[in-house]
Amino acid sequence: MSGAAHPLVCRDLSISFGGVKAVQGVSLALPAGKVLALVGPNGAGKTTLFNLVTGNLRADAGEATLDGESLLGLKPWQVARRGVARSFQDLRLFTHMTVRENAMSATERGSWFWQAGDAKARAARVEEALAATGLSDLAESRAVDLAYAERKFLSMARILAAEARIWLLDEPASGLDLSSRQRFAGLLRAANARGITICLIEHNLDVVAELADEIAFLDRGVVLAVGEPQAILRDKALAAIYFGERAA
Amino acid sequence: MTAYLANLATLAAIFGILAATLNVAVGYAGIFSVAHAVFFGLGAYAGAQLALLVVPDALLAMVVAALVAGGLSLCLALPALRVRGEYFVAASLGLQMMATTLFTEAKGLTGGMGGLVGIPRPMILGVEVPTLALALTALVLILLATWLMARGSFGRTLRAIRDAESAAEALGKNINAAKALAVAFACAGAGVAGALFALHMSFVNVESFTLDQSVLIMAMVIVGGTGTLWGPLLGAVLLLSLPAGLSFLPFIPPTEIGAVQQILYGAAMTLLMIFRPAGLLGDMRTGRKA
Ligand SMILES: Nc1ncnc2c1ncn2[C@@H]1O[C@H](COP(=O)(O)OP(=O)(O)OP(=O)(O)O)[C@@H](O)[C@H]1O
Ligand SMILES: [Mg+2]
Numbered sequence: 192m193s194g195a196a197h198p199l200v201c202r203d204l205s206i207s208f209g210g211v212k213a214v215q216g217v218s219l220a221l222p223a224g225k226v227l228a229l230v231g232p233n234g235a236g237k238t239t240l241f242n243l244v245t246g247n248l249r250a251d252a253g254e255a256t257l258d259g260e261s262l263l264g265l266k267p268w269q270v271a272r273r274g275v276a277r278s279f280q281d282l283r284l285f286t287h288m289t290v291r292e293n294a295m296s297a298t299e300r301g302s303w304f305w306q307a308g309d310a311k312a313r314a315a316r317v318e319e320a321l322a323a324t325g326l327s328d329l330a331e332s333r334a335v336d337l338a339y340a341e342r343k344f345l346s347m348a349r350i351l352a353a354e355a356r357i358w359l360l361d362e363p364a365s366g367l368d369l370s371s372r373q374r375f376a377g378l379l380r381a382a383n384a385r386g387i388t389i390c391l392i393e394h395n396l397d398v399v400a401e402l403a404d405e406i407a408f409l410d411r412g413v414v415l416a417v418g419e420p421q422a423i424l425r426d427k428a429l430a431a432i433y434f435g436e437r438a439a
Numbered sequence: 440m441t442a443y444l445a446n447l448a449t450l451a452a453i454f455g456i457l458a459a460t461l462n463v464a465v466g467y468a469g470i471f472s473v474a475h476a477v478f479f480g481l482g483a484y485a486g487a488q489l490a491l492l493v494v495p496d497a498l499l500a501m502v503v504a505a506l507v508a509g510g511l512s513l514c515l516a517l518p519a520l521r522v523r524g525e526y527f528v529a530a531s532l533g534l535q536m537m538a539t540t541l542f543t544e545a546k547g548l549t550g551g552m553g554g555l556v557g558i559p560r561p562m563i564l565g566v567e568v569p570t571l572a573l574a575l576t577a578l579v580l581i582l583l584a585t586w587l588m589a590r591g592s593f594g595r596t597l598r599a600i601r602d603a604e605s606a607a608e609a610l611g612k613n614i615n616a617a618k619a620l621a622v623a624f625a626c627a628g629a630g631v632a633g634a635l636f637a638l639h640m641s642f643v644n645v646e647s648f649t650l651d652q653s654v655l656i657m658a659m660v661i662v663g664g665t666g667t668l669w670g671p672l673l674g675a676v677l678l679l680s681l682p683a684g685l686s687f688l689p690f691i692p693p694t695e696i697g698a699v700q701q702i703l704y705g706a707a708m709t710l711l712m713i714f715r716p717a718g719l720l721g722d723m724r725t726g727r728k729a
Contacts, residue, residue: 292598300610
């Protein structure tokens, strides 16, 4: 479960907050160039799992590797520079910057006065990201002035412009209408076609059924099942947990 | 009268530099420091001692002051920037209070309460130069540097950190390095202002580098408009001319000017924050509740 077939792998990852075992012994491998959907009820530990991988939280135990090299102990910016991009459930846009500046900033990793790489290529990547997310006409608007769906797409534009190999997306499609969701699906498929590996947290099972190549079902910090979408989505026991009909 | 105006203009330029550089930290990077006067003081003492003990060369004084203030700020900022925003304000407050005491006690370096007196007139290559010309040139250069920085990737990085630090970090930005550089730039600028101040006044003591001064510089930035190029300069000119303007009003007795000034400052700040929360030149759309 590593190497070319599974670039990002977690083994027995665990973390507790006080008494809450938010993630307990999670092992998971993202299939290369595919979409793995992470589903599970509220508080299952999905976002926490992302935070462990990206260095925002320190694991109590376990391991996370990218191409066989450990990610644990790295700072979030170091994980990002290794090619892992993430979005946030609450978006965290650069609110007082324009749409274009938001995307531009995603191409600029240098902390000081200069940026590595060709400025023209970076600018082109920004325009591509804006076009792909349908934001070209809003390029000069400030993020704070955007409508809900536009904000969600701006968060995606930053990911696109960042040029990462792994995308960790935290509920990027929640609350999108049908046509926006189609545009969103197009983004993911195009990314997969370019070899990008995606982990998608998503509550809407229709979206999951449409986009996922594989599903991991997380509940109370534990992976209950991983597998083909059809198998997982038909599982009655999982459905009962998901829709809150769990026996005490 | 010309001398009076030249003095006022020189001070305006010096405080313009202080406000413009503090704005790099506050306005662009969202780092709130109430210790800017510490670095103003460090630059003033460094510039004054250089002029007194070695050579009264204005350029050398400014360079040394910038290095001393910028370098020390870097040493202090690297550990201090690890803490969250609110705590950084508290840390800078602590630094300011400590520094005031140190400036008072380290008599060998600062002259204590008596200060350093008889600082020679500034020269460049052996020719005496008016401090107004020096201060204006430094102000223009610093505003130019700020403008270049703000429109480039570094300015974007700072604004990204201000708006959403964790998202900036998730995009691969080493946020502590960027913040440290912003602080060092701001404090080096304060150091330059300090050297100019020492050479202009030919006397400096701790009273110019207290918490009151730091708060005044912060007020200049906020009144003028944080995160704007010209706002801090406007704030500096306004807040400096207020006492000067008041002293021309015949119906205020000279002994009461201080009190009237405090009341006016307070009232103006309160009204401004209600009606123009982003400052006089700030973006009207920011600062208000959505
Ligand atoms: N930093 C933290 N400190 C304390 N508890 C936390 C922290 N982060 C998460 N938790 C707790 O860990 C558990 C898992 O939270 P997490 O946010 O990962 O859930 P989630 O699966 O993303 O849920 P949702 O679908 O609502 O986003 C919850 O009980 C949450 O309260
Ligand atoms: Mg979550």
